[in-house]
Amino acid sequence: DIQMTQSPSSLSASVGDRVTxxxxxxxxxxNYLNWYQQKPGKAPKxxxxxxxxxxxxxxxxxSGSGSGTDFTFTISSLQPEDIATYYCQQYDNLLPGxxxxxxxxxxx
Amino acid sequence: xxxxxESGGGVVQPGRSLRLSCAASGFTFSSxxxxxxxxxxxxxxxxxxxxxxDGSNKYYADSVKGRFTISRDNSKxxxxxxxxSLRAEDTAVYYCxxxxxxxxxxxxxxxxxxxTMVTVSS
Numbered sequence: 001d002i003q004m005t006q007s008p009s010s011l012s013a014s015v016g017d018r019v020t021x022x023x024x025x026x027x028x029x030x031n032y033l034n035w036y037q038q039k040p041g042k043a044p045k046x047x048x049x050x051x052x053x054x055x056x057x058x059x060x061x062x063s064g065s066g067s068g069t070d071f072t073f074t075i076s077s078l079q080p081e082d083i084a085t086y087y088c089q090q091y092d093n094l095l096p097g098x099x100x101x102x103x104x105x106x107x108x
Numbered sequence: 109x110x111x112x113x114e115s116g117g118g119v120v121q122p123g124r125s126l127r128l129s130c131a132a133s134g135f136t137f138s139s140x141x142x143x144x145x146x147x148x149x150x151x152x153x154x155x156x157x158x159x160x161x162d163g164s165n166k167y168y169a170d171s172v173k174g175r176f177t178i179s180r181d182n183s184k185x186x187x188x189x190x191x192x193s194l195r196a197e198d199t200a201v202y203y204c205x206x207x208x209x210x211x212x213x214x215x216x217x218x219x220x221x222x223x224t225m226v227t228v229s230s
Contacts, residue, residue, distance in 0.1 A: 034216040036153075043203055043220035044145075044153065055218065087153055091214040099153040 002026050006088050006100030012108045019075040021103045023088035028068050032097075034089045035064055035073045037082075044087065048073065083107055110134035110219050112204050117224030120194055130187040130204030130221055138162070138182035141207040143217060144189050146200035146226075156202070157189065160213050167213070172198075194228045201225050 003026040013019050023033065031051040036044040046055045048064035051071055061076045075082055085104045091097040116128040130142070144156040157168045157178040166178050177190040187204050202224050205217035 032214070036217075038153075043223055044217070045220070046208070046216050046218045049208060049216035049218075055216075089153075089155075089216075091216070097155060097214065099155065102152045 002029060002090055002092075002098060004088055004090055004098050004100040006103060008103060009101060010104040010106070012106045013078050014108045015078055015080060017078045019078050019082075019105065021073040021086055021088075023066075023071045023073070023100050025069045025071075025090055029090045029092065031067045032091050033064075033066065033071045034091070035062075036087045036089065037084045038087065038102075039084045047086075078105075078107075080107060110206075112206065112219055112221035114202065114204055114221040114224040117202065117226045119227045119229060121230050122195060122228055124194055125190070125192045126194060126226060128189040128191065128202055128204075128224060128226070130189075132185045132187065132206070135206070135219075137180075137185040139210045141211070141213045141215065142178075142180060142187045143205045143207070144178060144187075145203045145205055145217070145220075146198075147203070147223075148197075148200040151200075154200075158213055159187070161211050165213060191226070194226075196228050199226060199228050 005024045033051045035048040038044040047058050052064045063074045065072050085102045087102050088100040111133045113131045120126050143158045159166050159178045175193045179188045204221045206219040207215040208218040
């Protein structure tokens, strides 16, 4: 099974800061990597699919990059409404996939 | 609008069964793979099961294999999760989710339901 290592597990940043979260796969997953945002008590929301594609309606301050085993999720300028937990998720054509452990993002 | 609504959660004793439903609307249900994902209290997301658009392919997480069964009724636009031999560790919010692309199984999940809570306790 493919394991996903997401870091950090928690992060405190100020409004306007650039925030970066990483996800590492235990084997090559090409670009089969998605990023989700989950606010307390709510369902997850898809932000980035296939490593770098912004989901429709998602603000452009969110971005993703990477391929193979190493992936990065970035918020270019943190806003108060971005406080949430973020998850990466890998998938392949046969077996949808494991989520990372999550990164809880807080305002400093 | 595109919507998924889960139902069927509740409190159940260990070893008993429960069936969850997920009613879909606003999209061509029969064209998309569908998933169940769960989240234990205070924990992260765990993928549970997927069914292909036509029901011909089903895959399960090892933690539920042999106990849970995913199914769908495309005539009713409804997804199901039959959960048998429930354990305390199955306690979680269960979400249904739609694959982003038609005919996909492995894919991003672009639409999620609001979730339904399952508590396994004596």
